Amino acid sequence: MSAEITIGLNAAIFAVTGEEPRILTLEEGGRPALPFGPLDPRGDHTLELGLRGWVREQAELELGYVEQLYTFGDRDRQADTDGGGRALSVAYLALLREDKSPARGAEWRDAYSFLPWEDWRSGRPGLIDRVLIPRLASWAREEEGPSGLRTERVEIAFGSGGAKWDEERVLDRYELLYEGGLIAEARTERVKKASRSGRTQPGLPMALDHRRILATALGRLRGKLKYRPLVFELVPPSFTLLQLQRVVEALAGIPLHKQNFRRLVENGGLVEGTGKLEMQTGGRPAELFAFRREVLHERPTPGVGLPGLPPRS
Amino acid sequence: MSAEITIGLNAAIFAVTGEEPRILTLEEGGRPALPFGPLDPRGDHTLELGLRGWVREQAELELGYVEQLYTFGDRDRQADTDGGGRALSVAYLALLREDKSPARGAEWRDAYSFLPWEDWRSGRPGLIDRVLIPRLASWAREEEGPSGLRTERVEIAFGSGGAKWDEERVLDRYELLYEGGLIAEARTERVKKASRSGRTQPGLPMALDHRRILATALGRLRGKLKYRPLVFELVPPSFTLLQLQRVVEALAGIPLHKQNFRRLVENGGLVEGTGKLEMQTGGRPAELFAFRREVLHERPTPGVGLPGLPPRS
DNA sequence: CCTATTTATTCTCGTATTGAGCATAAGAAG
DNA sequence: CTTCTTATGCTCAATACGAGAATAAATAGG
Numbered sequence: 001m002s003a004e005i006t007i008g009l010n011a012a013i014f015a016v017t018g019e020e021p022r023i024l025t026l027e028e029g030g031r032p033a034l035p036f037g038p039l040d041p042r043g044d045h046t047l048e049l050g051l052r053g054w055v056r057e058q059a060e061l062e063l064g065y066v067e068q069l070y071t072f073g074d075r076d077r078q079a080d081t082d083g084g085g086r087a088l089s090v091a092y093l094a095l096l097r098e099d100k101s102p103a104r105g106a107e108w109r110d111a112y113s114f115l116p117w118e119d120w121r122s123g124r125p126g127l128i129d130r131v132l133i134p135r136l137a138s139w140a141r142e143e144e145g146p147s148g149l150r151t152e153r154v155e156i157a158f159g160s161g162g163a164k165w166d167e168e169r170v171l172d173r174y175e176l177l178y179e180g181g182l183i184a185e186a187r188t189e190r191v192k193k194a195s196r197s198g199r200t201q202p203g204l205p206m207a208l209d210h211r212r213i214l215a216t217a218l219g220r221l222r223g224k225l226k227y228r229p230l231v232f233e234l235v236p237p238s239f240t241l242l243q244l245q246r247v248v249e250a251l252a253g254i255p256l257h258k259q260n261f262r263r264l265v266e267n268g269g270l271v272e273g274t275g276k277l278e279m280q281t282g283g284r285p286a287e288l289f290a291f292r293r294e295v296l297h298e299r300p301t302p303g304v305g306l307p308g309l310p311p312r313s
Numbered sequence: 314m315s316a317e318i319t320i321g322l323n324a325a326i327f328a329v330t331g332e333e334p335r336i337l338t339l340e341e342g343g344r345p346a347l348p349f350g351p352l353d354p355r356g357d358h359t360l361e362l363g364l365r366g367w368v369r370e371q372a373e374l375e376l377g378y379v380e381q382l383y384t385f386g387d388r389d390r391q392a393d394t395d396g397g398g399r400a401l402s403v404a405y406l407a408l409l410r411e412d413k414s415p416a417r418g419a420e421w422r423d424a425y426s427f428l429p430w431e432d433w434r435s436g437r438p439g440l441i442d443r444v445l446i447p448r449l450a451s452w453a454r455e456e457e458g459p460s461g462l463r464t465e466r467v468e469i470a471f472g473s474g475g476a477k478w479d480e481e482r483v484l485d486r487y488e489l490l491y492e493g494g495l496i497a498e499a500r501t502e503r504v505k506k507a508s509r510s511g512r513t514q515p516g517l518p519m520a521l522d523h524r525r526i527l528a529t530a531l532g533r534l535r536g537k538l539k540y541r542p543l544v545f546e547l548v549p550p551s552f553t554l555l556q557l558q559r560v561v562e563a564l565a566g567i568p569l570h571k572q573n574f575r576r577l578v579e580n581g582g583l584v585e586g587t588g589k590l591e592m593q594t595g596g597r598p599a600e601l602f603a604f605r606r607e608v609l610h611e612r613p614t615p616g617v618g619l620p621g622l623p624p625r626s
Numbered sequence: 627c628c629t630a631t632t633t634a635t636t637c638t639c640g641t642a643t644t645g646a647g648c649a650t651a652a653g654a655a656g
Numbered sequence: 657c658t659t660c661t662t663a664t665g666c667t668c669a670a671t672a673c674g675a676g677a678a679t680a681a682a683t684a685g686g
Contacts, residue, residue, distance in 0.1 A: 005319070039386070041317075047384065073352070073360040073403070075357070088401075090384050152610075155610065161610075163610045166613035259646085259664080281662055284652040296469055298477070300477055554635095570673095571633095575635075596681075
């Protein structure tokens with residue numbers, strides 16, 4: 001009766017440096033992997049503590065903000081478990097201030113190198129209409145059961161055909177690309193055929209299911225930015241408003257209106273001026289601001305907001 | 314090395330009938346329990362399918378909307394595992410249209426009977442200021458390490474001391490009450506002492522950690538109502554706007570302004586009139602409306618909204 | 627038939643927030 | 657001292673929100 005079950009603990013650890021979102025990776029069988037390790041059923045008091053332990057061990061980093069993301073347990077998409085064993089992955093989202101340098105073996109990589117279609121900071125990436133949509137469209141055509149179901153999913157996920165781009169639907173997009181055979185990690189006939197015919201699979205692949213975890217994490221992070229003051233976990237204790245904005249933009253993957261962003265965080269009571277100035281701006285000096293913790297008292301959902309949302313929600 | 318690990322699948326299944334939110338329960342060791350069963354590591358292809366199987370078996374109900382909630386794995390708060398085994402619970406939130414009657418053994422119960430402080434539809438429940446706050450305050454006083462930390466948590470969670478009530482913080486409140494010894498399921502000295510001295514623990518207890526799962530589920534549901542059209546999983550295909558509003562109010566636990574609610578869902582494109590009328594209203598007949606699926610195309614976050622939120626987000 | 631009651635539905639109004647952009651300030655570079 | 661760059665302040669129209677008045681269409685009772 002008892003097949004062996006193992007619990008893997010995975011962390012998608014984000015930092016933002018140089019205006020780019022980074023994700024901490026290890027090298028695992030030739031592909032980048034998220035830091036992970038098995039739960040010690042006797043030792044680890046909580047899942048989160050187990051995770052922190054693994055990250056400490058593998059990257060010599062002490063995690064700050066940590067939040068549980070999702071538990072992956074599909075039998076068909078798990079690691080090649082040797083026997084009949086079953087592996088579950090409990091995935092976490094973690095944030096680290098700046099990019100502290102990790103131990104050798106671990107390194108920070110540009111998060112968008114794995115999900116290049118998610119970066120809209122310089123407009124809609126050409127990749128989407130040039131590669132993704134055409135190939136997804138042909139995938140949608142071929143097995144159309146209930147008319148247009150796949151087509152509708154593609155439109156909603158990628159903001160084509162009249163739908164609007166929703167930066168939070170990172171996982172929807174990844175899953176669609178996975179099903180459509182555009183993700184190298186899916187070892188389906190479709191992917192093999194495509195690569196034989198010389199087509200590239202967009203974005204760098206990761207080990208196992210880790211890119212899916214990354215997509216889940218990025219989607220959650222983007223969503224949560226809007227209603228919890230998470231950005232402040234990623235910036236130094238004092239920062240200029242432009243720095244703050246760049247961090248939000250890096251994660252959200254879209255450009256923001258500078259003056260309005262300032263108005264939002266200042267009037268929203270999220271930050272307070274420190275009186276000090278940052279002189280290395282390349283222009284007029286900028287005031288340094290700090291997070292106002294009291295805001296947690298005052299407003300139920302103190303996020304930084306993103307444009308394009310139908311307000312009130 | 315290998316201690317046995319078991320994965321429990323739990324479901325918090327909501328329905329709304331007669332303007333009351335209901336939760337599906339079984340009876341387990343004298344206390345109400347959420348439907349649950351162990352994952353079959355060989356049989357179940359996915360966690361969700363395993364869960365659906367258990368609910369089918371135990372309650373003879375076919376789940377509609379299902380979403381993964383959280384994975385609980387604290388060693389100290391798990392079931393009394395006989396040996397050194399470790400149990401994880403993967404909890405799900407599920408919604409069921411109306412209340413289909415379950416098999417014997419399962420029954421629908423008022424969700425607020427377990428979390429009575431969460432129902433603000435007729436104003437702030439007296440229980441909060443009469444019982445919860447005083448007892449939490451004394452708990453906060455007694456072990457105040459960093460000054461006011463506990464006090465601050467209580468204020469934010471319960472909307473006392475200047476903070477506003479945030480209906481989403483269901484889990485925060487539950488955890489606070491748990492730590493403060495007001496939750497019967499916590500088998501701490503504090504709880505025992507309180508019950509010896511005749512104090513009641515507010516709300517009906519559930520088996521194991523199930524009330525915590527319920528709190529997690531309700532919090533998530535309240536949050537998600539605002540930006541995804543979840544309510545429509547809980548109402549019949551056609552409904553009057555007041556019916557819809559009552560369902561939202563039941564779950565959110567707060568009263569809504571009728572005219573504004575109507576404006577929100579109508580102008581928001583969430584519903585469309587069917588032309589048919591409901592005559593049994595007790596007053597003027599009401600038009601029957603239906604969910605407009607197209608809205609998924611048009612707006613990224615088509616929720617029903619709740620008042621009091623700092624807009625944008 | 628007339629009236630009170632109940633619920634539905636339509637509008638209005640004052641206020642706050644949003645999205646967009648113009649204008650000014652204060653540094654550095656030449 | 658002109659130009660470039662970034663910071664910061666301010667305006668303006670469009671929209672959304674919160675609250676509530678006003679009107680419509682049923683039912684129940686006399």
